[in-house]
Amino acid sequence: MEPVLTIALAGNPNAGKTTLFNHLTGARQHVGNYPGITVEQKEGCCLHQGRGVRVVDLPGTYSLTAYSVEELVARDFLVNEQPDVVVDVVDASNLERNLYLSCQFLELGVPLVIALNMIDVAEKRGVTIDAEALSSRLGVPVVPIIARSGKGVDRLLDAVLATAASARPHPVFLRYGSDIDQALTDMTDDIAACTELTAVYPQRWLGVKLLENDEQIVRKTLEAHPEAGKKLIARCESVGQHLQHTLGVYPEAVIADHRYGYIKSIIHQGVVHRKFVADRLYASDKIDKVVTHRILGPLIMAGVLYCLYTFTFSYSSVPVEWLEKFFALLSTGVDTLLPDGPFKSMLISGVIDGVGGVLGFVPIIMFMFFGIALLEDSGYLARVAFMMDRIFHFFGLHGSSVMPFIISGGIAGGCAVPGVMAARTLRSPKERLATLLTVPFMNCGAKLPVLTLLIGAFFSAHQARYMFLSTLAAWLIALCVAKLLRLTLLKGASTPFVMELPPYRFPTLKGLFIHTWERTWQYIKKAGTVILGISILIWAMMTYPELPEARVAHYDSLRQEARQTLAVDTEGLAAALAKIDTDKAQDGLRHSIGGRIGLALEGVSRYAGIDWRTNIALVGGFAAKEVIVSTLGTAYSLGEVDPEETTSLQERLDKDPNWNPVVALAVLAFIMFYSPCFVTVVCIARESGSWKWAAFSMLFNTVFAFILAVAIYQIGILLYPR
Amino acid sequence: MPGTRMDQSEIFCHFFSDIQALCRRRRQCGKRTDQTATPLSESCCHSRMRVCAVTGDRQTCARMAALGVLPGSELELLCKGGGRHCMIKVNGGTISLDESAAAAVLVAPA
Known part of the structure; x- marks a missing residue:
């Protein structure tokens, strides 16, 4: 049998590598219409x-020079693993830029x-591109x-x-060009002496x-x-100085210029035919002129986000009610079906209230x-x-920090784990640290149910x-904390931000449903596994050790006493027994x-x-934020005695004397x-090292959240005394 | 000649622009035609330019060069953001540059 073939999918960011990877392997890797989604290589x-065929999806890169972590990951794989074939995914609609990387693959051999x-x-x-002509060139x-x-x-x-x-x-x-070529010729002998390197890289x-x-x-x-x-370094420096004096550029600019020149010469040899004039603005550029306009842009952005929330909460309320x-x-x-006992208590308070509380938000x-x-x-x-880049700079972060923030839940619903990992794209260690310490402030998908629950219970009108x-x-606090960190612990200059913007594309319905379903399924899967386990564990922590026999006997005697004294008054008896049961559960x-x-x-809280x-x-939220809802469900269902009056957690919190809008706001701030x-x-430990x-x-974060919650509560009760 | 006639989208964009700022930029543009190179961050919107030099640290220059922003290349300034950061079109791709990166690119009218 023939050995398995290893192919690497490489190319510019947003050229469609992951889409091709998903098509080839049947995987459902996340694809997004912005650069930097794939930071690590993925296999299928x-x-x-x-x-x-073993397919490896490499991070998108513009070049094979180690300017960023993605470029290092891609280059190290190509050099160290030596895949049988490299498939360079080239965006045909942006051929010139994409062929720059192809050029370097050719040089690498x-x-x-x-x-x-x-x-x-x-x-x-x-x-129109003549693929055969391009192939022969x-x-x-x-x-x-x-x-x-x-x-x-x-x-x-x-x-x-x-x-x-x-x-x-x-x-x-x-x-x-003559300067660089001469230097390369001069360096030949010294490079040949570096046998360890020439065994891996072309001379x-x-x-x-x-x-x-x-x-x-x-x-x-x-x-x-070393010798x-x-x-070699001395020779490179002398060429660099010469080019700086004569042309005012570094050698890499001259090299890039010649590569682009080579690409242009290929493209102009009948490979590309244009029906329109070259400087025609495409739809994407026209949209950008309005959407990123300095006045209209932020207004459109605020409108889009507000519409997203309105769309989510208006249309999802009916299915949420059904699930409740x-x-x-x-x-x-x-x-009704099961006899009283620990198993029934676990099923109702641990599993149904716990997992159901999380699944209700699906x-x-x-x-x-x-x-x-x-x-x-x-x-x-x-x-x-x-558009956010300028604001980020003001707060001491980098433009590349925007994506980790968005991934972490900048638009409520992300996850801090990939957000922290996405901070790898930042080159400056201080900017990276400031980013990965502040992205957890965003409203991730796990916080969303808690926010929805408390907002629904106490501020349902809006x-x-x-x-x-x-x-x-969340954005404001995260940015202010970032500024604080950059002014104190993580002082340092900002680095420039350069990013390629992908063209606008019409999302396909299939793609939208796949993305929605994949993320929702992750949420459901987590509720059915991790959250279920933690909910049961927390239910056990909230049930055991059971009351000592003397206390149980005390409540039994209270029940008997009530039965004897209120034998005639059935309504009074029922109320008295209910109160005893509630007291016992508490x-x-x-x-x-x-x-x-x-x-x-509680002494502090x-x-x-x-x-x-x-x-x-x-x-419980330290384990996973989703657990907050399930634990509240369990904690507030233990005191419930009448199965005929089963109410939702939202209603229970609303009716609880310890809760009011001020407490809800303080708890919200603490949880966020x-x-x-x-x-x-x-x-964070892994990424920061x-x-x-x-x-x-x-x-x-805990101390900060606590101070904020105390401030909200204390000011709240002063303004709105109970 | 490219860049002299405004297409519909440009007219639309200009319509919504801050008129005062637009006039100021136009005045500045008139002055700059006889200058050799100005930073991209201070250039006017919607025009074609030629890169005269890329200043700044070596790594940033190299990254810009890999993206096609190098001396001699032509670019089009599409939009300017809230401040001096801008969006350019070069070699068929759209690139966003922050204020410091845009200030490092010196351009002259193409």
Whole structure:
């Protein structure tokens, strides 16, 4: 049997690599219409003509020089893993820019197949590309494809198999002008002496990278061959100085200029035919002129976000009610069918109230994700980043920090874990740290149910408005904390921000539904597994140890006493028994481990109006924020005695004497800003390279959130005394 | 000649623009025609330009060069954001530059 073939999908950001990867492997990797979605390489498999193919999706890059983490990941894979074939996914509608990377693949001498993606978009723009002519000019197979629909993908795989079967190509030799070429010739002997490096990289390519001042290659050369390395660096510096004096540019600008010149010469040799004039503005540019306008742009952005919240909360209220009724019915059914005991208590208070409390928010999550998918797939989110960039700079963050913020829940519903990971794209360590310490302040998908629950219970008349305000508050606090960090612990200059904006695209219904369903399914899966486990654990913490026999006997004697004294008055008896049962349940909860923790914390939390039962939920929220809703569900259902009057958690909180709008606002603020969940903390430790920052994040956020909650509560009760 | 006639979208965009700022920029543009190079951050909207120099740290210059923003290349300033950060079209792609990056690109009318 033939060995499995390894192919790497490489290309510019947003060229459609992940779309092709999903089509080839049947995976559902996240694809977004903005650069930087894929930071790590992803793997999948497929079968073509009976041959197993391992497909590796690399992060999008503009060049093979180590300017960013994505470029390093991609280059290291190509050099160290040596895939059988590199499929360079090229956006046909933006050929010139995309061929710049292809040019570097040719110089590196990797077995290359060019997938000319989005030819339909190019044709709509009046650009036709002669794939055969391009193939003969570059000397590698060029296959037109449409990755979205899968058109041409079989032909692409045929070309991949044929390329894998042929001999490894020689690196292409490009000329870079007399100064650079002379320097490369002079460096030949010293490069040849660096045997450790020449075993991995082509000689001329090494010379070019040294001239481009590629940090990784310079370091490797000096480490492996210090003597030859110093000579090479000295030669590069002399060329650099000469070019600076004569042309006022660094060698990399001259190299890039010659590469673009080479590409232009190819394109102008009958490869590209344009039906329209070259400087014609496309629809995307025309939209941008309005959508990113300095006055209209922010207004449109605020309007779009407000519409998203209105759409989510208006249309999802009916299915949310259905689900609430369904879980209430289920709870009543279980209560009627099963005999009293710990199992029934666990099913009702642990499973149904816990998991049901989280699942009840699925319609809201689904509508919110659909809206976000629409903005993301259309390319609008990248424009949001462009418009937010200036504000971010003012607060000491980088333009690239916008995406981690949005991914983490900048538009409520994201997740801090990928947000923290997306901060890798930042080059400056201080800006990266400031970003990954502040992204957990965003309203992630796990906080969304808690916010919806409390806003629904106490501010139901203006649900969308309050959600919108909570998002603005999250942004404001995160940015202010970032500014504080950048002025104190993380002082340092800002680095410039340059980002390519993807063109606007019409999102496909299929794509929108896949994105919505994938994210919703993740939420449901988490509710059915992690949240279920934690809910049961917390239910056990809130049930055990049970009341001592003496206390149980005391309540039994109270019941008997009530029966004897109120034998004739049936209504009075029922009320008295109900009160005894409620007192017993409350006493039991206070006696349990969870109750004791909650009571111990109440000494401090009462300054923010937070009672001991809510404390149990907040402690559970360290494990996962979704657990807050399920724990509140369990804590507030334990005192319930009449199964005929099963009410939703929202109604229970609304009726509870310890809760009022001021307490709700203080609790909301605390939940929004206190310690990130456990997984995010681990991720911060990994990304920052130190547990010190993870501990800082937990401690700082909790103290900050507590001070904010106390301030809200104390001012609130002064303004609105009970 | 490219850039001298406004198409419909430009008229629409100008219609919504802050008139005062627009007039100020036009005056400045008139003055700049005889100057050799001005930073992109201070250039007028919706015009074609040629890059004269890219200043700043070496890594930023290299990254800009990889994106096609290098001396001699032609670009079109599409839109300006709230401040001096801007959106340009170069080699068929749209690139956003923040204030410091835009200030590092010196341009002259194409």
